Amino acid sequence: MRRARTKPAGERRADLLAAGRALFLAKGIAATPLEDITSTAGCPKGLFYLYFRSKEDLLLGLPDEFSAEFAGRIRGAVAAEADWTIRLGACVRVSFEYYRDLLDLHEILFHHAVHDAGQHRHEPLVAGVIADLLTEGAAAGAFDAADPKMTAVLCYTSMRAFDPGFHGGGGELADERLRRAAQEFFRRSAGVR
Amino acid sequence: MRRARTKPAGERRADLLAAGRALFLAKGIAATPLEDITSTAGCPKGLFYLYFRSKEDLLLGLPDEFSAEFAGRIRGAVAAEADWTIRLGACVRVSFEYYRDLLDLHEILFHHAVHDAGQHRHEPLVAGVIADLLTEGAAAGAFDAADPKMTAVLCYTSMRAFDPGFHGGGGELADERLRRAAQEFFRRSAGVR
Amino acid sequence: MRRARTKPAGERRADLLAAGRALFLAKGIAATPLEDITSTAGCPKGLFYLYFRSKEDLLLGLPDEFSAEFAGRIRGAVAAEADWTIRLGACVRVSFEYYRDLLDLHEILFHHAVHDAGQHRHEPLVAGVIADLLTEGAAAGAFDAADPKMTAVLCYTSMRAFDPGFHGGGGELADERLRRAAQEFFRRSAGVR
Amino acid sequence: MRRARTKPAGERRADLLAAGRALFLAKGIAATPLEDITSTAGCPKGLFYLYFRSKEDLLLGLPDEFSAEFAGRIRGAVAAEADWTIRLGACVRVSFEYYRDLLDLHEILFHHAVHDAGQHRHEPLVAGVIADLLTEGAAAGAFDAADPKMTAVLCYTSMRAFDPGFHGGGGELADERLRRAAQEFFRRSAGVR
DNA sequence: GATGAATGAGTTTTCATTCAT
DNA sequence: TATGAATGAAAACTCATTCAT
Numbered sequence: 001m002r003r004a005r006t007k008p009a010g011e012r013r014a015d016l017l018a019a020g021r022a023l024f025l026a027k028g029i030a031a032t033p034l035e036d037i038t039s040t041a042g043c044p045k046g047l048f049y050l051y052f053r054s055k056e057d058l059l060l061g062l063p064d065e066f067s068a069e070f071a072g073r074i075r076g077a078v079a080a081e082a083d084w085t086i087r088l089g090a091c092v093r094v095s096f097e098y099y100r101d102l103l104d105l106h107e108i109l110f111h112h113a114v115h116d117a118g119q120h121r122h123e124p125l126v127a128g129v130i131a132d133l134l135t136e137g138a139a140a141g142a143f144d145a146a147d148p149k150m151t152a153v154l155c156y157t158s159m160r161a162f163d164p165g166f167h168g169g170g171g172e173l174a175d176e177r178l179r180r181a182a183q184e185f186f187r188r189s190a191g192v193r
Numbered sequence: 194m195r196r197a198r199t200k201p202a203g204e205r206r207a208d209l210l211a212a213g214r215a216l217f218l219a220k221g222i223a224a225t226p227l228e229d230i231t232s233t234a235g236c237p238k239g240l241f242y243l244y245f246r247s248k249e250d251l252l253l254g255l256p257d258e259f260s261a262e263f264a265g266r267i268r269g270a271v272a273a274e275a276d277w278t279i280r281l282g283a284c285v286r287v288s289f290e291y292y293r294d295l296l297d298l299h300e301i302l303f304h305h306a307v308h309d310a311g312q313h314r315h316e317p318l319v320a321g322v323i324a325d326l327l328t329e330g331a332a333a334g335a336f337d338a339a340d341p342k343m344t345a346v347l348c349y350t351s352m353r354a355f356d357p358g359f360h361g362g363g364g365e366l367a368d369e370r371l372r373r374a375a376q377e378f379f380r381r382s383a384g385v386r
Numbered sequence: 387m388r389r390a391r392t393k394p395a396g397e398r399r400a401d402l403l404a405a406g407r408a409l410f411l412a413k414g415i416a417a418t419p420l421e422d423i424t425s426t427a428g429c430p431k432g433l434f435y436l437y438f439r440s441k442e443d444l445l446l447g448l449p450d451e452f453s454a455e456f457a458g459r460i461r462g463a464v465a466a467e468a469d470w471t472i473r474l475g476a477c478v479r480v481s482f483e484y485y486r487d488l489l490d491l492h493e494i495l496f497h498h499a500v501h502d503a504g505q506h507r508h509e510p511l512v513a514g515v516i517a518d519l520l521t522e523g524a525a526a527g528a529f530d531a532a533d534p535k536m537t538a539v540l541c542y543t544s545m546r547a548f549d550p551g552f553h554g555g556g557g558e559l560a561d562e563r564l565r566r567a568a569q570e571f572f573r574r575s576a577g578v579r
Numbered sequence: 580m581r582r583a584r585t586k587p588a589g590e591r592r593a594d595l596l597a598a599g600r601a602l603f604l605a606k607g608i609a610a611t612p613l614e615d616i617t618s619t620a621g622c623p624k625g626l627f628y629l630y631f632r633s634k635e636d637l638l639l640g641l642p643d644e645f646s647a648e649f650a651g652r653i654r655g656a657v658a659a660e661a662d663w664t665i666r667l668g669a670c671v672r673v674s675f676e677y678y679r680d681l682l683d684l685h686e687i688l689f690h691h692a693v694h695d696a697g698q699h700r701h702e703p704l705v706a707g708v709i710a711d712l713l714t715e716g717a718a719a720g721a722f723d724a725a726d727p728k729m730t731a732v733l734c735y736t737s738m739r740a741f742d743p744g745f746h747g748g749g750g751e752l753a754d755e756r757l758r759r760a761a762q763e764f765f766r767r768s769a770g771v772r
Numbered sequence: 773g774a775t776g777a778a779t780g781a782g783t784t785t786t787c788a789t790t791c792a793t
Numbered sequence: 794t795a796t797g798a799a800t801g802a803a804a805a806c807t808c809a810t811t812c813a814t
Contacts, residue, residue, distance in 0.1 A: 612803075613805060613806085614804085614805090624805095624806085625806085625807075625808080627806090628805095628806070628807075633805080633806080634804095634805070
């Protein structure tokens with residue numbers, strides 16, 4: 001029929017969110033006019049305001065989504081393993097992948113938030129998952145981090161190195177080196193026995 | 194005399210750079226109109242274009258300044274010590290201080306660069322200093338990092354945890370914990386013997 | 387049953403008219419989106435167009451209502467009295483009351499009409515009632531207005547002074563003074579013998 | 580030279596004010612886009628915001644201008660006469676003229692203000708001038724208004740009858756009748772001896 | 773050089789009205 | 794009949810950059 005002018009509200013909202021996500025990632029927030037978002041989402045400009053109060057409002061909707069997704073991915077990968085060291089490795093692997101996909105957006109949103117709503121409320125989620133991993137691993141006698149919570153924060157922030165931007169055009173080789181270094185880096189930080 | 198309208202070119206440029214830095218930090222790049230910069234710098238709007246080709250041009254001038262300053266501070270602190278482990282500690286200490294002052298601007302510029310000029314040209318400088326420290330320390334038999342360069346990148350990125358935003362309102366206590374955890378974190382990563 | 391979605395057409399129309407009246411009064415015509423009207427009336431947006439051709443059409447429906455109501459009230463009050471001077475007093479009293487309730491809306495509609503449909507078609511009604519009073523009173527030998535019709539117009543317009551806005555926050559005392567002054571004012575204008 | 584891209588600030592502001600005045604009068608506030616104002620004033624859109632913070636701000640600038648002008652005109656005409664009854668007549672004549680020119684704008688602004696800033700702060704000025712006339716005339720033994728202040732308010736509001744809209748297309752004859760009736764109306768209200 | 777008024781393309785946002793369901 | 798998502802033209806406002814003085 002190809003009619004479908006009307007879409008379920010949830011889907012429309014998701015389309016707009018996705019369009020915003022893609023465009024902010026590609027060009028930055030300020031450089032993305034609202035009209036680009038709606039045309040990418042395949043809807044007229046005015047419809048945007050049926051789902052979001054303003055451009056700002058769209059921005060506010062994105063971080064939660066991602067932080068939750070990131071945290072969920074790590075948790076899932078960790079839960080799939082039994083051995084603590086392997087769990088730690090899984091955490092690193094998944095994060096590496098995630099950053100490759102979404103870090104930039106994460107960062108963009110993160111920084112936008114700084115100027116606006118004040119503090120970064122979406123970060124702790126991921127750092128918390130890592131902290132849990134370190135704490136529980138320590139309780140199980142597998143790790144030995146002096147201050148799991150703070151260590152988790154440091155581990156979390158170090159992940160930004162996974163952003164391809166950090167080592168020019170190293171290519172696959174550099175990637176592989178980075179993965180390996182990160183695995184070692186996390187193991188040492190966690191104090192793997 | 195009421196003259197004094199004229200200022201040495203170097204000073205004017207510096208004033209504008211400083212004004213930009215302060216305002217970008219406070220409100221973000223997109224949210225800072227050029228006029229705010231000139232009025233903060235205390236000069237007429239038109240004068241701006243005598244010192245910079247465009248707003249963008251001002252942005253481009255800032256990162257080098259900071260990256261060099263950061264790298265220089267670390268290098269200085271490291272050089273002031275003889276023992277490798279203490280040098281590492283000094284590196285962490287200085288970085289902590291630096292981030293407290295300037296991280297946000299650093300980040301803002303960093304992210305602006307991503308969408309614009311492409312790759313982050315100012316990061317490697319600092320990561321390079323850390324890499325040198327790890328490499329030289331390893332050569333001296335004090336450290337044992339498998340891949341000093343990559344480890345340095347990870348160490349460098351982890352420093353973002355020093356951003357006060359990362360742990361709500363922890364206050365002095367949390368700061369102290371973080372400093373201590375960071376020292377341990379770096380020592381482990383470096384593989385201090 | 388959860389039915390009751392349907393309402394008699396007359397009632398729906400009245401609800402919308404009432405909602406428009408209240409909102410135009412509170413915020414002005416231009417500042418009142420159609421959606422506010424329908425939501426205040428408790429009906430979906432689309433339904434509006436079943437009862438009115440356009441927003442403009444709603445506006446057009448309001449003045450007649452009010453002008454007729456106002457004229458009717460005066461006529462009623464006048465008819466209830468026998469003495470001409472008392473009749474004039476009743477006219478003033480009723481007008482005072484009416485203006486306190488509805489002047490603003492009256493004015494809003496009046497002004498809207500100016501730019502739109504051209505001339506104020508609802509004013510003459512009230513002025514006409516006053517003109518009748520003056521003319522008939524004069525015929526009965528009770529009044530002596532040189533030009534009853536024009537005098538009636540002047541009397542009618544002077545009533546705008548009853549708008550509370552015209553004398554700040556005078557309170558009850560100022561109100562009483564105004565009532566008294568208006569009574570005298572009308573008596574003199576009518577040339578009460 | 581016909582250059583003159585630049586204009587004295589005062590003149591530009593006045594041009595915009597005048598353009599706004601003319602257009603609001605002709606089409607109403609809501610129906611006048613900002614761009615019409617600037618194009619009428621012969622300047623680009625953006626320049627508007629150098630002189631006014633917003634469209635609203637322009638509106639706010641108009642009433643004072645007019646109320647002062649109106650009051651001034653009356654005062655001037657009154658001062659030019661010696662006899663109190665003639666003074667009253669001059670007041671009516673001048674007001675009649677004024678209303679013919681500017682009433683609509685006056686009214687438009689008046690009503691806009693109602694919804695915005697609340698109370699009509701510009702009316703009292705004119706009513707005050709009339710009140711002075713009545714009070715001083717009474718002191719001189721020429722008038723006899725029971726409550727000069729309230730009577731002045733009633734006289735002032737009655738002037739709205741001068742708005743051509745109030746008697747359809749009566750033409751010159753109706754105008755003459757209205758002038759005459761108004762003169763008589765004011766004389767009676769003032770209680771001319 | 774120095775100045776700040778001028779410029780106008782580009783953005784966000786609003787909302788009356790339509791229309792598929 | 795009833796609904797509210799869809800539509801897009803139109804409006805307000807911003808601001809980097811230019812340029813006459």
